[in-house]
Amino acid sequence: MSAKHTIRRELKHAAADDTQRVLERLERTCRVRGQRVTRQRRAVLQVLLAEGGALTAYELLDRLRRSGGRSTPAAVYRALEFWMDSGLVHRMDSTRSFVLCEHPEGPHPGQLLICRQCGTVIEAEDKAVSEAASRLGSRLNFTLDVGLLELTGVCALCCARGRRTQPAS
Amino acid sequence: MSAKHTIRRELKHAAADDTQRVLERLERTCRVRGQRVTRQRRAVLQVLLAEGGALTAYELLDRLRRSGGRSTPAAVYRALEFWMDSGLVHRMDSTRSFVLCEHPEGPHPGQLLICRQCGTVIEAEDKAVSEAASRLGSRLNFTLDVGLLELTGVCALCCARGRRTQPAS
DNA sequence: GCTGCTAATGATACATTGTATCACTTCGGC
DNA sequence: GCCGAAGTGATACAATGTATCATTAGCAGC
Ligand SMILES: [Zn+2]
Ligand SMILES: [Zn+2]
Ligand SMILES: [Zn+2]
Ligand SMILES: [Zn+2]
Numbered sequence: 154m155s156a157k158h159t160i161r162r163e164l165k166h167a168a169a170d171d172t173q174r175v176l177e178r179l180e181r182t183c184r185v186r187g188q189r190v191t192r193q194r195r196a197v198l199q200v201l202l203a204e205g206g207a208l209t210a211y212e213l214l215d216r217l218r219r220s221g222g223r224s225t226p227a228a229v230y231r232a233l234e235f236w237m238d239s240g241l242v243h244r245m246d247s248t249r250s251f252v253l254c255e256h257p258e259g260p261h262p263g264q265l266l267i268c269r270q271c272g273t274v275i276e277a278e279d280k281a282v283s284e285a286a287s288r289l290g291s292r293l294n295f296t297l298d299v300g301l302l303e304l305t306g307v308c309a310l311c312c313a314r315g316r317r318t319q320p321a322s
Numbered sequence: 323m324s325a326k327h328t329i330r331r332e333l334k335h336a337a338a339d340d341t342q343r344v345l346e347r348l349e350r351t352c353r354v355r356g357q358r359v360t361r362q363r364r365a366v367l368q369v370l371l372a373e374g375g376a377l378t379a380y381e382l383l384d385r386l387r388r389s390g391g392r393s394t395p396a397a398v399y400r401a402l403e404f405w406m407d408s409g410l411v412h413r414m415d416s417t418r419s420f421v422l423c424e425h426p427e428g429p430h431p432g433q434l435l436i437c438r439q440c441g442t443v444i445e446a447e448d449k450a451v452s453e454a455a456s457r458l459g460s461r462l463n464f465t466l467d468v469g470l471l472e473l474t475g476v477c478a479l480c481c482a483r484g485r486r487t488q489p490a491s
Numbered sequence: 492g493c494t495g496c497t498a499a500t501g502a503t504a505c506a507t508t509g510t511a512t513c514a515c516t517t518c519g520g521c
Numbered sequence: 522g523c524c525g526a527a528g529t530g531a532t533a534c535a536a537t538g539t540a541t542c543a544t545t546a547g548c549a550g551c
Contacts, residue, residue, distance in 0.1 A: 189517095189528075191517090191528065191529085192529095193528085193529075209507090210508070210509075211507070211508070223530085224530095225530070225531070225532090226508080226509070227509085227510070227511085227529090227531090227532095228528095230508095230509065231529085246416045246472070249507090249508070249509095266462060266464045268464070275464070277458060277462060279454065281458070282451070282455055285450040285451040285454045286433070286451055286471070286473055289433060289435075289446060289450070289451055289473070290435065293444055293446060294478035294481075295435045295437070295444070295475045295477055296475045297474070298475050300473070300474060302471050302472075303415070303471075304464070304467075304469070304471070305466070305467050306459060306465050306466035306467050307464070307465045307467075308464055309464070312463075312465050358499075358546095358547075358548095360498095360499065360500085360546085361500095362499080362500075363499095379538080380536070380537070393501095394501070394502070395537080396502090396503095396538085396539070396540085397499095397500070397501075399537095399538065399539080400499080400500085418536090418537070418538095
């Protein structure tokens with residue numbers, strides 16, 4: 154509830170909402186938690202909100218610079234680290250890119266389904282998967298971290314597109 | 323069976339066996355498949371066999387150079403790509419490192435359990451996990467690739483070590 | 492054995508991705 | 522206003538991965 158829950162609702166409807174207002178509320182919320190939402194951090198989150206999908210650090214940097222900013226790689230990585238620590242952004246190892254969390258309530262198990270054609274990312278929280286993984290861990294005496302599994306594949310849209318041009322593989 | 327099955331058995335006992343002989347047999351087996359096992363490729367596989375764990379591309383390059391070779395990054399990556407295509411080596415995105423496959427029978431679903439303390443990697447083929455993932459895929463209309471999931475955590479050994487120095491967290 | 496084709500290599504340079512350092516600034520609390 | 526911690530900017534650098542292209546090695550057919 155409260156702080157984190159508010160953020161979640163903000164993000165969920167960000168695309169359809171006035172981004173500026175959402176960010177202002179985010180800022181207030183984070184300050185309550187004792188965190189500072191600075192210009193750099195706000196800018197980075199803003200770009201990710203506007204993009205609506207995953208971006209690599211340097212794509213993000215490009216966007217920032219094209220909007221008149223004078224960011225540097227270090228600044229971008231610092232802001233991303235901040236939002237990751239806050240649980241609002243995930244990093245995908247397989248694509249070296251960053252994406253807004255769809256369930257930003259701190260560290261959580263889950264899965265990221267990544268389309269290797271169009272880059273779309275869907276975040277899921279499938280109990281069956283995380284429990285199977287955790288059981289595997291205990292079977293092999295491994296204390297697994299709570300983490301996001303990255304599953305790659307082809308999304309429904311791309312799959313349909315592919316089928317039209319190359320039917321019945 | 324046959325070719326691939328032979329390779330698997332070779333690898334399984336490589337550490338306890340004479341590495342040179344294993345590699346010679348591997349070479350014969352690959353040639354039957356129409357693949358060339360060249361000096362570079364053999365060297366890379368040899369380093370991974372000797373190491374017995376995961377190595378980054380540049381760690382591998384170091385080992386090769388220290389053994390008198392004059393390898394380059396490109397050569398190492400080419401050899402690694404070859405072995406990955408052959409299914410004998412996996413790349414771990416989360417650590418940017420490469421490790422011998424323990425079940426080298428072509429592409430296979432499975433899981434890599436990676437200890438973030440000591441780097442140990444265990445390869446598992448847990449049906450429950452892969453099936454749960456695949457069910458999640460179909461539920462979300464995602465055609466998932468057959469791939470290895472990377473699970474990070476702390477292995478039994480490191481866990482025990484940690485507990486001695488920092489009991490009852 | 493030669494010839495000629497293809498795969499692989501070596502060498503070089505470059506591209507991408509991520510960090511370290513340190514002087515300086517900003518912000519919140521007193 | 523002053524202080525200390527957190528954040529920034531600038532610069533340089535480290536780590537990871539590719540492109541290119543001339544040369545060489547392996548193999549097939551003669
Ligand atoms: Zn999330
Ligand atoms: Zn897609
Ligand atoms: Zn494997
Ligand atoms: Zn360990």
